[in-house]
Amino acid sequence: MGQVEVALIGAGLIARLHLDAWVLAGASVRVYSDDGRAEELAAEFGVRAVGSLGAALDGVDAVDICTPTGSHHQIAMAAIAAGVAVVCEKPLSASTAEAEEIVDAAERAGVPLYPAHDLRFSPPFARLHRLVASGGLGRGAVARFTVTGFHPRPWIGQVSARAGGILTDQMLHGVDLAHWIFGDVVRVHAYYQGDIATPAPAGTVGVGTAVLTHASGAISQIVSRWTAKQLPPIRVAFRVSGTGGTVDYDSEWPQEVRATGGAAEKFQYHGESPFVAEMREFAQAFAGGPEPRLGARDALAAVRLTQAAAESAWSGRAVELPVKGAA
Amino acid sequence: MKIAVLSFDEDYVRLLAEMPGVEVVVAGPDDRVRAAADRLGVAHVDSWDEVFALRPRAVVVTSEVARRRDLVERAAGVGAQVLCEHPLAVGEADAQAMVDACAAAGVRLTVASPACFSPAFAVVRQGIADSGVGELLTVHGAFNSPGRSRGGALDDHAPYVLDLVDAVLGGEVADQVYAQANSIVSGQPGTESAAFVSVRYPSGVVAAIDCSWGPSVNQRAGDTPEMTFVGDQGSVEFTANPRLLGGFDRWEAKTDPRSVMLTEFVAAVAEGRAVGPDGAAGVRALRVVRAARESARTGRPVDL
Numbered sequence A: 001m002g003q004v005e006v007a008l009i010g011a012g013l014i015a016r017l018h019l020d021a022w023v024l025a026g027a028s029v030r031v032y033s034d035d036g037r038a039e040e041l042a043a044e045f046g047v048r049a050v051g052s053l054g055a056a057l058d059g060v061d062a063v064d065i066c067t068p069t070g071s072h073h074q075i076a077m078a079a080i081a082a083g084v085a086v087v088c089e090k091p092l093s094a095s096t097a098e099a100e101e102i103v104d105a106a107e108r109a110g111v112p113l114y115p116a117h118d119l120r121f122s123p124p125f126a127r128l129h130r131l132v133a134s135g136g137l138g139r140g141a142v143a144r145f146t147v148t149g150f151h152p153r154p155w156i157g158q159v160s161a162r163a164g165g166i167l168t169d170q171m172l173h174g175v176d177l178a179h180w181i182f183g184d185v186v187r188v189h190a191y192y193q194g195d196i197a198t199p200a201p202a203g204t205v206g207v208g209t210a211v212l213t214h215a216s217g218a219i220s221q222i223v224s225r226w227t228a229k230q231l232p233p234i235r236v237a238f239r240v241s242g243t244g245g246t247v248d249y250d251s252e253w254p255q256e257v258r259a260t261g262g263a264a265e266k267f268q269y270h271g272e273s274p275f276v277a278e279m280r281e282f283a284q285a286f287a288g289g290p291e292p293r294l295g296a297r298d299a300l301a302a303v304r305l306t307q308a309a310a311e312s313a314w315s316g317r318a319v320e321l322p323v324k325g326a327a
Numbered sequence B: 001m002k003i004a005v006l007s008f009d010e011d012y013v014r015l016l017a018e019m020p021g022v023e024v025v026v027a028g029p030d031d032r033v034r035a036a037a038d039r040l041g042v043a044h045v046d047s048w049d050e051v052f053a054l055r056p057r058a059v060v061v062t063s064e065v066a067r068r069r070d071l072v073e074r075a076a077g078v079g080a081q082v083l084c085e086h087p088l089a090v091g092e093a094d095a096q097a098m099v100d101a102c103a104a105a106g107v108r109l110t111v112a113s114p115a116c117f118s119p120a121f122a123v124v125r126q127g128i129a130d131s132g133v134g135e136l137l138t139v140h141g142a143f144n145s146p147g148r149s150r151g152g153a154l155d156d157h158a159p160y161v162l163d164l165v166d167a168v169l170g171g172e173v174a175d176q177v178y179a180q181a182n183s184i185v186s187g188q189p190g191t192e193s194a195a196f197v198s199v200r201y202p203s204g205v206v207a208a209i210d211c212s213w214g215p216s217v218n219q220r221a222g223d224t225p226e227m228t229f230v231g232d233q234g235s236v237e238f239t240a241n242p243r244l245l246g247g248f249d250r251w252e253a254k255t256d257p258r259s260v261m262l263t264e265f266v267a268a269v270a271e272g273r274a275v276g277p278d279g280a281a282g283v284r285a286l287r288v289v290r291a292a293r294e295s296a297r298t299g300r301p302v303d304l
């Protein structure tokens, strides 16, 4: 297989980051969005725009869905029906039923489905996973993740606890990481604060607080926040312990370069974006390389956890999840 | 000012003995206690009867939990101000009796929760009260000090985080508690080394608490909680034990967070004012910890 051909759907915030990464990963990209911004975005990166979803999917190896969550299902099903591999922004869906349908269809059609859970490609998280998986932390016992972002996108809309709110959106990052390192979850409890109008006004805040109990006996806590101000744009931190020790991380820690005063913008260095590592890994898989670090089942597991968190928040109960393999 | 430390706790005795104007007295028939008292240059008597006959101005209660009620009641009986460690008692009834005894005697029962006495915390509390983070939504607190042989993470760590939340919420009574715990790191079933507690208050505030044991050598995970108070307009982080020096462990002598507490306590006793969490806060913390224990056992949230 030569150069991987990708149809990028959407031209918003996340589409721009993905497009940059696909280009750096050496893919050939066409862009389609329904808001007329595809041309401009495509031109900026020297790729082409197309005028319909059909034209986007025609003859490509993969589609990359960067549209609002509510439209993921329809676009993914169209791609799967056309035999096109799917990369999909998180969350695959805010509903377990929809996510199951997508995963079933992909598996039945033998079409690869890779969810874009970008934090798994961020070096501290990738390193954490390697450490836990290699037994370096001994038996995993306890993990806490905090994700803080200025984020509410206008389309997030009804974000009551019942509709999921932050629990079925940004919380996905934390539950995915917990599930990645500690495995299956048998019980979820969550609180949700911040009942937000539709469409969500700028400066909208929300906080989700979840506790996961893993089948292994390990426990995880996730605190997910949408902040009113864009400072910092995003902050992630974790602390994980096992019988062999503890590791922690905070994105506020100084990295290679930190400028103070002066022209701070002249000293921007953040290393390679996790999106580049992500798209390179997906592109290699499409070109016949090894399977990426995550697949359809991970997307589904994460959606189930976020939906369980939402269910817990509005029912006031802890939600028990069936254990795989139990009678 | 005469202050009795009952029973003998070397750190408390040393910190108090270093303070100007404080005369420490300890009690115990044991030669070991007498020798330690001599070494630290503090007064020693053989029995509690003798200590209380000396009419100390304040009593610091550090004994095993089962004897705390008796000690606090006797201290109140001689009009001494009391500083008592967590938990006040095993059960709520005993703890409430201690609160009542102190109230009846007109003395203040103060709970030894070091971070609450920090002047930095006073600023955090005031700033939050003055809408510095907007409307308070969530408190995220972590207390990951190294595991001690004493007890589990819930008993040993949760009360200190709860006290900070309680101080900011002005004593609001929690209405629901959820907790999960395990003893993977301790390796001893029954001694939980990891625990998360989620607490909901009627005002809608949620506290998400991590009271898991921390590693034994970690300079950053100090011996006090690390807190984030999240409001709808911003958030503020607080630790009573900021990092001073980086470097080799053996060089970094951490300040004992209890020294700030004892300084504040002694000054408050001298000036006849109140400082730190009171007995009622101690009872509220006890109630939440007991509910957390039940929740961890049943896997269900517990309504209070």
Ligand SMILES: NC(=O)c1ccc[n+]([C@@H]2O[C@H](COP(=O)([O-])OP(=O)(O)OC[C@H]3O[C@@H](n4cnc5c(N)ncnc54)[C@H](O)[C@@H]3O)[C@@H](O)[C@H]2O)c1
Pocket (backbone or CB within 6 Å): A009, A010, A011, A012, A013, A014, A015, A032, A033, A034, A035, A036, A037, A066, A067, A068, A069, A071, A089, A090, A091, A116, A118, A153, A154, A155, A169
């Ligand atoms: N990984 C992360 O940290 C992260 C961050 C932000 C957003 N996201 C995810 O990315 C997705 C998109 O978010 P965003 O912030 O980029 O949104 P956005 O509103 O900035 O952009 C959405 C784009 O999709 C287009 N679009 C909408 N419906 C379409 C359709 N049916 N067909 C074609 N184009 C359509 C819009 O015209 C727009 O160009 C969401 O699922 C979100 O959860 C993930």
